[in-house]
Amino acid sequence: xxxxxxxxxxxxxxxxxxxxxxxxxxxxxxxxxxxxxxxxLLRAAEDGAHxxxxxxxxxxx
Numbered sequence: 001x002x003x004x005x006x007x008x009x010x011x012x013x014x015x016x017x018x019x020x021x022x023x024x025x026x027x028x029x030x031x032x033x034x035x036x037x038x039x040x041l042l043r044a045a046e047d048g049a050h051x052x053x054x055x056x057x058x059x060x061x
Contacts, residue, residue, distance in 0.1 A: 001015055001016070001018065002016045002017060002018050003015070003016040011026060011027050012025070012026040013026070021042060021043050021044075022042040023039070023041055023042075025037070025038070
């Protein structure tokens with residue numbers, strides 16, 4: 001682990017790993033108000049992807 005940060009209200013934890021990946025652990029409330037654990041792993045974009053994704057729309061069909 002490289003870095004660990006927790007929100008002041010203890011609802012989210014961010015762990016930065018040595019390889020640059022970020023693990024986000026958070027508690028979300030579902031529509032009924034029950035807590036739900038949510039975990040996301042964020043990775044850096046691959047070297048082959050440069051710039052932004054370009055999407056073109058044709059006005060007339």
